[in-house]
Amino acid sequence: MHSNGFFLKDVAGFLGGYYSAIAIMNGIAALILWRKKGQVGWALVWTAVAVVMMVLASLALSGSSSMVPALPASVRGLVNNLSGPVLYTLGTVALLTVLFVFRKFFVRPMVAWAILNAMLVLMGLSMADENFASIVMKPDNVPIVGLVFLLAFFTWLATKQAVVNDERIAQGLPTVEKENDEKVLVWPDLVYTELICMVAVSAFLLVWAIFLQAPLEEPASSVKTPNPSKAPWYFLGLQEMLVYFDPWYAGVVLPSLVIFGLMAMPYLDFNKKGNGYYSIEERKFAYLTYQFGFFVLWITLIILGTFLRGPNWNFFGPFEYWTPYKVEVLNNVDLPQMFWVNLLDRPLPKASPGASGLVQAGTILLREAPGLLLMGAYLLLLPPLLAVTVFRGYFAKMGLVRYMIMANMMLLMLTLPIKMILRWSFNLKYIISMPEISLNF
Amino acid sequence: MADKKKMSVAEILAAARAADGKGTAAPAAPADQPAESAAEPAATTAAEKPAAPKSAPAAKPAAGGARPSVADILAMARAKKEAGDAPAAAPAAKPAAAAKAAPAKPAAAKPAAAVGGPKTGVQRDTASILAAARAGAKPGPVSKADAPTRPAPKPREPKPAEERAAPPRTVATVPPKPVKPAKKGEEAEDRRGFLQIALGSAMALGFTALSVTSGLFTLGLARFMFPNVLAEPPSKFKVGFKDGFPSGKVETKYVPQYGVWVVNGDFNGQQQIYALKTVCTHLGCTPSWLEAEQKFKCPCHGSGFYKDGVNFEGPAPRPLERYAIRIADDGQLEIDKSRTFQEELGQWADPESYVTV
Numbered sequence: 001m002h003s004n005g006f007f008l009k010d011v012a013g014f015l016g017g018y019y020s021a022i023a024i025m026n027g028i029a030a031l032i033l034w035r036k037k038g039q040v041g042w043a044l045v046w047t048a049v050a051v052v053m054m055v056l057a058s059l060a061l062s063g064s065s066s067m068v069p070a071l072p073a074s075v076r077g078l079v080n081n082l083s084g085p086v087l088y089t090l091g092t093v094a095l096l097t098v099l100f101v102f103r104k105f106f107v108r109p110m111v112a113w114a115i116l117n118a119m120l121v122l123m124g125l126s127m128a129d130e131n132f133a134s135i136v137m138k139p140d141n142v143p144i145v146g147l148v149f150l151l152a153f154f155t156w157l158a159t160k161q162a163v164v165n166d167e168r169i170a171q172g173l174p175t176v177e178k179e180n181d182e183k184v185l186v187w188p189d190l191v192y193t194e195l196i197c198m199v200a201v202s203a204f205l206l207v208w209a210i211f212l213q214a215p216l217e218e219p220a221s222s223v224k225t226p227n228p229s230k231a232p233w234y235f236l237g238l239q240e241m242l243v244y245f246d247p248w249y250a251g252v253v254l255p256s257l258v259i260f261g262l263m264a265m266p267y268l269d270f271n272k273k274g275n276g277y278y279s280i281e282e283r284k285f286a287y288l289t290y291q292f293g294f295f296v297l298w299i300t301l302i303i304l305g306t307f308l309r310g311p312n313w314n315f316f317g318p319f320e321y322w323t324p325y326k327v328e329v330l331n332n333v334d335l336p337q338m339f340w341v342n343l344l345d346r347p348l349p350k351a352s353p354g355a356s357g358l359v360q361a362g363t364i365l366l367r368e369a370p371g372l373l374l375m376g377a378y379l380l381l382l383p384p385l386l387a388v389t390v391f392r393g394y395f396a397k398m399g400l401v402r403y404m405i406m407a408n409m410m411l412l413m414l415t416l417p418i419k420m421i422l423r424w425s426f427n428l429k430y431i432i433s434m435p436e437i438s439l440n441f
Numbered sequence: 442m443a444d445k446k447k448m449s450v451a452e453i454l455a456a457a458r459a460a461d462g463k464g465t466a467a468p469a470a471p472a473d474q475p476a477e478s479a480a481e482p483a484a485t486t487a488a489e490k491p492a493a494p495k496s497a498p499a500a501k502p503a504a505g506g507a508r509p510s511v512a513d514i515l516a517m518a519r520a521k522k523e524a525g526d527a528p529a530a531a532p533a534a535k536p537a538a539a540a541k542a543a544p545a546k547p548a549a550a551k552p553a554a555a556v557g558g559p560k561t562g563v564q565r566d567t568a569s570i571l572a573a574a575r576a577g578a579k580p581g582p583v584s585k586a587d588a589p590t591r592p593a594p595k596p597r598e599p600k601p602a603e604e605r606a607a608p609p610r611t612v613a614t615v616p617p618k619p620v621k622p623a624k625k626g627e628e629a630e631d632r633r634g635f636l637q638i639a640l641g642s643a644m645a646l647g648f649t650a651l652s653v654t655s656g657l658f659t660l661g662l663a664r665f666m667f668p669n670v671l672a673e674p675p676s677k678f679k680v681g682f683k684d685g686f687p688s689g690k691v692e693t694k695y696v697p698q699y700g701v702w703v704v705n706g707d708f709n710g711q712q713q714i715y716a717l718k719t720v721c722t723h724l725g726c727t728p729s730w731l732e733a734e735q736k737f738k739c740p741c742h743g744s745g746f747y748k749d750g751v752n753f754e755g756p757a758p759r760p761l762e763r764y765a766i767r768i769a770d771d772g773q774l775e776i777d778k779s780r781t782f783q784e785e786l787g788q789w790a791d792p793e794s795y796v797t798v
Contacts, residue, residue, distance in 0.1 A: 311740060332753075332754055
């Protein structure tokens with residue numbers, strides 16, 4: 001939208017270096033593969049990619065802003081129009097599901113390398129867009145970009161080892177960890193490694209601090225809130241959760257439950273397998289539950305909050321200009337309103353102003369009856385119901401107390417995606433809404 | 442008895458009792474016939490089983506009047522166990538072990554016995570054995586002066602001497618519950634001691650002074666919670682005459698200083714001037730007034746409020762709050778920030794929460 005020659009000249013230098021770096025990266029990969037016997041084909045492929053990257057780099061450095069490689073405006077417009085919180089969340093879930101189901105394919109080093117190249121190139125092409133670049137290159141957003149790549153890498157690394165182990169276990173072989181024992185001596189091996197890492201990371205952080213300075217804003221004022229007002233990046237998932245809940249729940253109860261749930265894990269886990277080695281097949285339930293909570297309910301929300309939430313906490317496409325005047329219709333209503341007014345076509349139960357406290361409390365309870373019944377059924381009826389159906393084996397192995405803790409933790413964790421879906425699909429604000437006593441759910 | 446090393450409490454106690462019963466005789470009447478007769482089979486059995494005598498008897502050469510320590514009791518018990526594995530099955534082994542323990546067991550000669558009490562041959566109860574074991578942390582002769590202060594379990598029924606010779610009870614027998622020893626004298630001394638400690642010692646004086654000082658210091662700190670002067674803007678301020686607020690206008694110029702929007706708007710069909718507090722009811726950010734969209738919009742989580750302050754989008758659970766507003770004596774509008782009115786509590790009907798236009 002705002003791409004112009006001045007901006008492109010600024011960013012072109014960076015992009016030239018960026019594409020050159022990708023080219024060098026691919027060149028080194030090709031060299032390594034060339035030296036290994038039998039990988040000549042792949043070596044040629046990555047050499048070709050390196051050549052293409054060199055071409056892109058020279059285009060970026062050509063000095064003409066029209067030559068800088070960029071995504072066509074039509075594609076960017078389409079992405080902007082399509083993107084929204086619903087598509088983003090469902091899309092990431094679908095993507096992660098595909099990655100999980102076809103993990104045997106995706107963990108192959110050549111496939112992973114190709115994906116890394118694609119991600120980097122897509123990023124470079126997007127950087128030629130001013131709106132995208134202004135958000136991604138903001139000093140406090142750079143760590144999130146790093147987070148995306150680092151997380152992808154480490155997840156790939158762990159998944160690869162798990163896939164290899166799963167295959168070995170299926171064949172009756174010992175795991176990789178057992179076969180080539182990686183144990184080292186604390187002194188000197190581990191301590192030296194740690195020392196080198198410490199020096200390297202300190203040097204890196206120093207350079208980072210010098211070149212990317214922390215953004216300073218105007219002095220804080222209790223009556224002026226920056227727009228958009230964002231939490232530190234690691235709390236942006238929490239801020240996104242707060243959009244769907246009352247502060248006491250999304251800000252206090254859910255984070256505490258995350259901590260307590262993580263603490264309870266060793267006591268809830270009765271699966272003795274997977275101890276000391278990577279494996280997915282042997283602990284699918286634990287793996288999927290954790291990855292869902294971590295990736296979908298935490299990381300994607302951080303990315304959403306960082307890159308896609310703009311002024312007034314409105315959703316903006318990745319190439320959209322962050323205007324504080326964007327109009328979005330987000331009207332929502334509480335469940336009692338839906339039930340009494342929209343469904344039964346009656347006014348909300350309301351006590352007369354002079355009524356006694358008991359009558360007023362009774363009226364509030366009657367008004368909130370549908371929500372209270374729903375929540376009661378969800379938290380009290382579902383666990384036993386699950387115990388005799390889906391989780392029958394778990395219930396038998398865990399016993400009542402451990403099973404109930406596990407089931408309730410899971411149900412409370414699922415309140416977040418359920419509430420998000422209800423908000424998007426039915427414009428539901430709160431299931432239980434008792435502002436009189438500041439209790440909303 | 443699967444594990445030779447481990448002994449049940451019952452066995453230990455039984456052994457201790459057996460030792461007591463036998464041993465009392467030794468110091469009291471060394472020439473006593475039953476005692477000697479008991480000692481004889483002991484010698485024979487010991488010869489037969491050379492392993493046994495090692496642990497217990499040798500351990501306790503210090504004889505006269507010493508209490509048995511826990512180690513002693515255990516050693517004796519072990520010796521007995523080795524000597525006669527199943528006490529009930531081989532009763533002969535019993536006296537043997539007991540006699541062996543005898544020299545070690547002047548414990549039997551409890552302090553009470555030393556003073557000449559009728560203690561000899563009394564079956565000791567669990568409490569007294571344990572008490573003795575505990576008190577025996579520093580075993581040594583008990584002085585005569587000390588002796589009467591010691592709690593001594595009441596002798597239940599002193600047995601005649603000939604009964605002593607009879608084989609001691611088997612392990613299976615459960616001894617009757619001990620009678621609680623009277624403790625009056627000790628308690629009285631404790632109380633005196635406490636007073637002495639509480640008031641007498643320099644340490645107590647120091648701690649008393651410390652606690653009093655820290656209490657006063659805390660009170661002094663609490664005083665800071667109630668300052669004499671509050672550097673806050675006055676809660677009441679004037680914002681001009683009614684004419685300055687034409688219908689439908691949201692006045693935002695008082696936000697930076699006072700945190701209030703003065704609105705001339707329509708609420709429930711009534712045209713009012715009211716003062717809205719600029720604090721979002723979700724998490725307390727300051728929303729901004731969007732003139733084009735005629736709404737208050739919070740930048741933190743996207744809550745939206747209509748011009749009358751009622752929430753309609755985002756997570757805000759209740760409408761914005763109103764401050765008290767009135768027409769002062771000089772005809773100007775005066776806002777009082779010390780009082781707020783909440784819609785969900787029905788307080789917007791209060792005539793002090795608005796001024797009719």
